[in-house]
Amino acid sequence: xxxxxxxxxxxxxxxxxxxxxxxxxxxxxxxxxxxxxxxxxxxxxxxxxxxxxxxxxxxxxxxxxxxxxxxxxxxxxxxxxxxxxxxxxxxxxxxxxxxxxxxxxxxxxxxxxxxxxxxxxxxxxxxxxxxxxxxxxxxxxxxxxxxxxxxxxxxxxxxxxxxxxxxxxxxxxxxxxxxxxxxxxxxxxxxxxxxxxxxxxxxxxxxxxxxxxxxxxxxxxxxxxxxxxxxxxxxxxxxxxxxxxxxxxxxxxxxxxxxxxxxxxxxxxxxxxxxxxxxxxxxxxxxxxxxxxxxxxxxx
Numbered sequence: 001x002x003x004x005x006x007x008x009x010x011x012x013x014x015x016x017x018x019x020x021x022x023x024x025x026x027x028x029x030x031x032x033x034x035x036x037x038x039x040x041x042x043x044x045x046x047x048x049x050x051x052x053x054x055x056x057x058x059x060x061x062x063x064x065x066x067x068x069x070x071x072x073x074x075x076x077x078x079x080x081x082x083x084x085x086x087x088x089x090x091x092x093x094x095x096x097x098x099x100x101x102x103x104x105x106x107x108x109x110x111x112x113x114x115x116x117x118x119x120x121x122x123x124x125x126x127x128x129x130x131x132x133x134x135x136x137x138x139x140x141x142x143x144x145x146x147x148x149x150x151x152x153x154x155x156x157x158x159x160x161x162x163x164x165x166x167x168x169x170x171x172x173x174x175x176x177x178x179x180x181x182x183x184x185x186x187x188x189x190x191x192x193x194x195x196x197x198x199x200x201x202x203x204x205x206x207x208x209x210x211x212x213x214x215x216x217x218x219x220x221x222x223x224x225x226x227x228x229x230x231x232x233x234x235x236x237x238x239x240x241x242x243x244x245x246x247x248x249x250x251x252x253x254x255x256x257x258x259x260x261x262x263x264x265x266x267x268x269x270x271x272x273x274x275x276x277x278x279x280x281x282x283x284x285x286x287x288x289x290x291x292x293x294x295x296x297x298x299x300x
Contacts, residue, residue, distance in 0.1 A: 025236075025251045025271060025280040028067045034277040036255075039217070041270050041279065042084040042092060043262030043291065044107070045298045049270050050092065051279060052081030060084070060094070060105070063279065073110050079103065083126035083217065083258065086290070087133055089297040095137060097123035102135060102152055118150060118158040126217050126258070128171040128180065131293060134199045136161070138168040138182055145186045151199035161201045162193065170218035170228060170258075174241075175289050181207065181226055183215040190215070190226070190239065207243040217258030221286040222266075229256040229271060236271065236282075249282050256280075261288020266295075 033054060040051035040060070047065045054061030054069060057080050062072040075081055079099040086092045087104075093115060094103040102124060104115035118124075122141040129135050133154035140147040147168030151161045162168075166184030173180055173195065180195045188210040193201040207226075213233030218226050224241040234254040238247035253273030262268050266287030271280050 022282045023249060025249060025269075025282040027252065028270060028279040028281040029063060029069050030067075030278060032277045033069050034061070034272070034279075036274045036277065037080065037082075038272045038274050038277055038279075039082045039257050040084045041258060041260045041272055042086055043260055043270070043294065044086070045089045045294050047262055047264070049260070049262060049279065050084055051272055052084065052094070067279075073105060073112060075103065076112060082124070085127040085129045085135070086294060086297070087129060088300070089294065093127055093129070093135060095124040095127050097125055100124065102127070102137065102156075116152045116156045116158050120160075121150060121158075122147070124150070125169055126171050128173045130173055130177050131296065136171055136173070136180060136182075136199070138171045140167040140169055140185070142167060147184065149180075149182060149201065151201075153199065159199070161199060162204070165191075169216055172218055172220045172226070172289070174220060174224050175222050175292075176224075179224075181218065181220070183218060183228065185215050185231065188213070188215060190218075190228070190243070208239055208245070210237070216256065217272075219259050219261060220289040221261070221284060222289055222292050223286050225286065227259050227269065227284070227288075229259050231255055231257055231274075236269070252276065252280055253278075261291045263291075266291030 035053040037053040049063040061069045063069045079096040082095040102116040124137040135152040137150040147165045149162035166187035169185045170183045180193045183190045190208040192207045194203040214231040216229040216231040218228040226239040236249040253276035255274040
């Protein structure tokens with residue numbers, strides 16, 4: 001191979017590599033600081049990360065950009081957190097799967113209130129939110145291997161918007177807020193719905209089916225790619241908007257439960273590992289949708 005051809009090959013390889021995220025995660029917090037229900041996570045405007053079940057179930061930790069974790073709040077008795085999503089720069093919501101609630105946390109006062117309670121929920125698991133405050137809750141029934149999706153209005157009213165599904169888990173809204181994505185952990189399906197402005201779902205379609213491994217939380221980047229925590233598989237899979245696997249990131253732990261975007265440019269991914277009881281991190285090529293939402297919140 002001549003020098004020109006060699007140089008061209010190197011340039012092509014470098015260009016191809018730059019299209020994707022890092023291929024492996026690295027350590028972020030100390031192992032064993034969280035319980036085996038380590039979940040969440042979400043990032044505030046200052047770059048701090050929040051994750052649930054720090055040291056014991058029913059707590060939420062604040063983690064500095066350097067990976068130092070400390071207690072932020074303790075949830076009310078009987079409540080256990082799962083997914084966290086920010087509604088503005090000083091408010092986040094928590095899926096309380098043991099209390100059948102969506103909890104609202106004021107970051108300034110640290111007051112915790114019940115934003116929505118729905119006794120008919122199996123267990124609100126993960127949350128997705130639009131820029132106008134419409135919340136969607138995945139709601140699996142693990143024993144029966146079934147699930148559904150609830151809509152919570154900006155006023156806190158609940159409405160069942162999808163039923164007769166598998167074990168609904170990871171959930172997120174597309175960058176243009178015209179699609180809602182949800183996965184089924186046991187069935188290994190990723191579904192996409194058309195999303196109306198009032199939260200109504202329609203036109204359910206299969207986006208992707210995985211042949212093995214589980215699934216847990218997932219998040220969109222600003223281009224509409226889905227980053228999916230493959231619980232038990234030890235990886236994060238990246239799906240294009242048309243459902244093709246375009247990248248796989250290997251994780252240190254196997255039970256990766258959820259993911260969020262933060263960092264200076266919105267391209268730092270933080271993932272929770274239930275078998276290691278900690279968070280890991282890796283760099284993505286593209287910023288996350290939730291990071292872009294936080295930037296918009298901060299300008300208000």
